[in-house]
Amino acid sequence: MDPLTGLLDGPRARGAFLLRSVFDPPYALRIEDRAPLTVVALVRGTAWLVPDDAPAATLRPGDVAVLRGPDGYLVADDPGTPPQVVIHPGQRCTTLRGEPLTESMALGVRTWGTPHGSTVLLTGTYQLPGAVSRRLLGALPPLLVVPADEGRGPLVPLLAQEVTRDAPGQAAVLDRLLDLLLIDALRTWFGRPDAAPGWYRAAGDPVVGPALRLLEEDPARGWTVAALAAEVGVSRAVLARRFTELVGEPPMAYLTGWRLALAADLLREPDATLGAVARRVGYASPYALSTAFRRVRGISPREHRIGAPTG
Structure with a gap:
């Protein structure tokens, strides 16, 4: 068994939360869902990720980011844009005053936000890590970004296409695609000099x-x-x-x-x-x-x- 396989050989995505978000600037979402691991991929437009405990990073189309929880972070068109939406545990979405938003912003299957927005984000969260996965979490920084030109396949476009489908077995398809996107990002990141832990x-x-x-x-x-x-x-x-x-x-x-x-x-x-x-x-x-x-x-x-x- 190679080390990356061993690192990821534990509970995989099972009914993972996956969402396609569509926005026009200015936009800002405060994420406080306490998820232990989140994968964010930018389909089009631009976006900033601003973790509570790490430097901010900007995403370009095709970029993939992995965020280690459970601390919160901001997703925005600009780091200075004040948040308008808060994502709570259980993926409950509210305004800053606590008013529910999920239904009012729904655009279709696993899609929400603003119709015809210029920015499209894919977000997948791993809600149920096992102890073996905690070994992975301990090896990761709070935020890592893999640029599109370092990826090894058309996983972001494929996930963007599949996330809006409502077909038999679709949850299993999305779980596996999310796993592949995560593994591809980690494989690339761990291949960088001094990025991986000693073991x-x-x-x-x-x-x-x-x-x-x-x-x-x-x-x-x-x-x-x-x-x-x-x-x-x-x-x-x-x-x-x-x-x-x-x-x-x-x-x-x-x-x-x-x-x-x-x-x-x-x-x-x-x-x-x-x-x-x-x-x-x-x-x-x-x-x-x-x-x-x-x-x-x-x-x-x-x-x-x-x-x-x-x-």
């Missing part, structure tokens, strides 16, 4: 890369540093030193984090038992998993399961 870059190392793949592909195995070093053909000392230098933590600490991320994700499945999850991620008993889970995450698996959203 991602370490995947290309001839020693640490194979070790990472072994841990991620077989987390249930009773790994030790010595066993891992033997598999990749180096001494224990060499592996421990090189792994820590490149990844930022020792091999067994990385394995613990990976196991618990997988466990947290699996616990969202309605039929999963604690014992079955423990076995799948390499813990000898439910008690051992619970102890590690509480020590690292501060809550029990049961508390995590109760608090995890379903979808």
Whole structure:
């Protein structure tokens, strides 16, 4: 498994919120939906994204932006335009005074705004990240922008075409297109020098890369540093030193984090038992998993399961 596949190998879009917005300047929307991850693509016109905790960025047609939540941001024709609309959790749209707007601004299937507007934006939000996805969120800046000329396919025009269709299975089609758009943007961004986290870059190392793949592909195995070093053909000392230098933590600490991320994700499945999850991620008993889970995450698996959203 390559590192980007591993990074994205978790809950994918399922009934993701997708919207086509059409506006004429001046316009400004204050986004406070608390979504953990948002993808914005500009179809035509110009737009600014102004996050609460990062520098603003301008978009040109074909550009794709990825915003890491849950902090809010502004979408506007100009950073100085005051917001006229607020998007709340659950995609509830209101004026600044709280008056509902969704129905009054609806233009058609998954489309709202101003008829015949000069600016067209596509917005997709991931509402239900699992614990593995939190690993992705931790690797991202608050805002990244991939210009149109760095993309690798006609995904923005295709999504723009499909988002307004109302056909059988359309939700699944849109989910997959959103996933492709996100993966393409991240693949491009992670390919930039010094953009990716250390463990991602370490995947290309001839020693640490194979070790990472072994841990991620077989987390249930009773790994030790010595066993891992033997598999990749180096001494224990060499592996421990090189792994820590490149990844930022020792091999067994990385394995613990990976196991618990997988466990947290699996616990969202309605039929999963604690014992079955423990076995799948390499813990000898439910008690051992619970102890590690509480020590690292501060809550029990049961508390995590109760608090995890379903979808």
